[in-house]
Amino acid sequence: MSHGKIREEKNCLNCGHQVEERYCPHCGQENIETRQPFYYLFTHFIEDFTHYDGQFWGTLKNLMFKPGALTRTYLEGKRQKFVPPVKLYIFVSFITFFVFALFPLVTINFNNNKNNGDPDKANISKKIRALDTKKITDSIKTKTILTQEDSATIETLNVLPDAAKIDDLEDAFEMDEKIDKDVLYRGYKTRRAYDSAAAKNPSAFDFIQTPLAHKFFELKEKGVTKAEIVKSLSETSFHNLPKALFIYLPLFAFFLWIFHNKKRWWYFDHGIFTLHYFSFLLLNILFVFLIAKLASLTDIGILNSILYLLLCVLLIYIIAYFFIAHRRVYHTHGIVSFIIGGILFTLNFFTFMILVVGLALISFLMIH
Known part of the structure; x- marks a missing residue:
């Protein structure tokens, strides 16, 4: 619920209709003062995504601990209770890569000895x-x-x-x-x-080999060190990662469409499943990053062991999550769901690895 001050006038500034309460019944705009304190910009941004009424936190809870629940609820038509899939994915992407940008991905000590x-x-x-x-x-x-x-x-x-x-x-x-x-x-x-x-x-592969060769000789002539190449490659790959994930979204949904009944499941349905699963993946990538970062900052053996154990459990859960969500959303039998899920998981893994290799090649070509 917004905390902006309500205007004394009852006319909607957007469409001109009469506003009896807080929101215009015609266009839905909130009838609040046009000028607000500076901090309102930030509180409004947080409210818009987190919804103090619990919509955002309920969405996160279901996303993390109830595989397939959000997708199933959305496809049933119950769409007011949770954050819409596209909005959820954009917000999770923003938070994940914002946190990544605050900390260096890898701290490498290149010793001269x-x-x-x-x-x-x-x-x-x-x-x-x-x-x-x-x-x-x-x-x-x-x-x-x-x-x-x-x-x-x-x-x-x-x-x-x-x-x-x-x-x-x-x-x-x-x-x-x-x-x-x-x-x-x-x-x-x-x-x-x-x-x-x-x-x-x-x-036939000159279109790939020639640019790589030219970049190699260019770096060689400039006298670039190996450390500079590694650093630049990692930074460029990181900045291209959001693009790669976004590009892969429709491809992931396409593979789901291939392996399921075309009459019962539309491509739209697979897109909703994909958005929810990728939102889950991004959140867990963030958790993996934070755990690994914390482990690199502490030398306490027991704490490190606990962190690495938690990391392994999280990675296993990420894999298991897909199979559980797939079965709950598509209502397939256990063994059939496992077989189809295994094929989809393997296919997507190798396809995404090809995309990652392509990303690495592009990142290498972008080194200055």
């Missing part, structure tokens, strides 16, 4: 380098009779990486270093060499 300055890791690395595994193995094999201990020693040495591999791994994770000038892209050292080869041997 190898092994992140960890003396234990550095000592282990030096000891492995000091071991000439090939020489030791050859000396053992020269024995006429190999004991069980000799065989175990050879197996252990074979598992250990050699010094060259260690150097390669350390170089790969030296985030403060620039892209080496000798690094090749598909066997080519420069953009000119790549373009020349691509012109001679065109491929």
